[in-house]
Amino acid sequence: MRLLVLCAHSELTVSELIQILGQSQPRVSRHLKLLCEAGLIDRFQEGSWVYYRLASKTGNSELARSLVDLVPEGDSVVARDLERLSAVKQARMDAASEYFRENASRWKEIRSLYVAEKEVEKLLLRAFEGMEIADFLDIGTGTGRILELMGSRADYAVGIDTSREMLAYARTAIEDADLRNCQVRLGDMYNLPFSNETQDAIVIHQVLHFADRPQQVIEEAARVLRPGGRLVVADFAPHSVKYLSEDHAHRQMGFDENLVWNWCEAAGLQKGQSFVLKGDPLTVIIWVAHAAEQEVVLGEVS
Template identity: 45%
Template sequence: MAELLDIFRALADPTRLRVVALLREMELAIGELAVVLDQSQPRVSRHVRILAEAGIVERRREGSWVFLRIATEGPASGIAVNAGEWPFSEGEALVIANDARRLAAVRAERAAAAERYFAEHAVEWDAIRSRHVAESEVEAAMLAMMRGRGLGHLLDIGTGTGRMAEIFAPAAHRVTALDRSPEMLRIARTKLAGQGVPIDLVQGDFLNLPLADASIDSIVIHQALHFAHEPDRVIAEAARVLRGGGHLLIADFAPHADEDLRTRAAHARLGFSDAQIRNWFDAAGLALESAQALEGGDLAVKLWLGRRRDGQSRSPLSRNDKRLAA
């Protein structure tokens, strides 16, 4: 009873009702909420604190930004999710409609920021893409390899612009898109708006995933493993959060000798061999089910699909264990 009273007290304010209506549409930062509501950040922060204490909204930090969303669990989540059916008065409905129009401007600014970021890095990215098979072929091969696997809750490690989360979302029940860069997550948030399944964007490191053991059904790591100085640890950490029978799909380069990618593009590893991936999979409790090479240009792309061995919920590779030879 006390918990329900806290929820209703928190909602007994016009501004907080507006906040709930906005967060039903998309995750927003405090500053973005302040712009839409035309109120100061300290005032908005106070309203958000009350909603968070009542369990109605959740806060998540990405770098210097704090993003907000409707709580996904607890009694308050069901109440807030159905906010669109609440009997607002004509005047209240008008205020919410005006907020929705200002929210469209926030969406537009996010898209513009993403375009500026792409423009600044387009030459660098295009130079790398031009050296291997078309990305559309890589995506088609990845989708084919995962078809019929039952993606369930999919984790996209190193999501970048969110492209993998975007193409796999239609076959998943839920997607968690993880990246260590707040800038990339903001771009992904713009790309992934309006998807038909719940998508969580999470800032985190692939060596220390902020997820529980055996909590994920499938994982994709697309062109991110070569940034790892200890790729065996990345695979072991992915296996830790993967349920028994779940799948891990890695797309990365085959071994090459282009040191320029190490110095210019921060690649820690110059591709991977089948033997390396098989050994790392085996140590992490994964069975290598298939491997595929996609030739084209001077950089070959490889796909490796591993399955978590049934009956194992934790990776046998401890962070203190001896590292496998590269």
């Protein structure tokens, strides 16, 4: 029960759980194995690390949440566990913040080249207005800002990234925002860890210019989009700011608006709206594409 409560509050590794519970590694690992087999806890691999959290979508997620709710809020053992959890999360936050501080100047430099990010975020929210979102995916989640922005609008949201440092920062950010329906995972934008037609809404925000195969990223996003789902891409228009490729690892010098539409249509998506936010020297374009609704085929009436 202590493990269930802790995993309901945060994604934790075995070493972190050992630190909180004061139990041996074999004992903690055995209980985690049993809880995973019972479908009460999810297990996720992130490089050489393994994270555990309360089952949130698969398995016996409703039973898991009900069991956690049965634990008295004033239980002294649980209260002590949660105090130790706070210390673990603070250490994690300090490490993530240090990484962010080391790189903040580089991100700030790029953001100074185009319109305020809040203007981009307004249009991202507008792109999903009136849409019911069960499953939301943020490809290249970075700091987790898009999860913070969209998390409350979805039943279940996942952000993927290839950087463990960025995932650590994003994990801290969404936990601080108490977005328990949100998760971050190590994942490849060319090979998403999801089955076909499993996502209602997908965002690729300021990520495509890092891709050496941007069309394949669009195709992979289209693969996991449900019929009637929506893909939103935000990135730069063609530009000549050469040091972004030299100093910031940009593989693409922006994208022509029609080229991205061609990629979307080739992937089976329908063209929707686009928004252009002119900046100096960088202009941001937002593309909103749709997956076609499935046609209902009626049988012959005898």
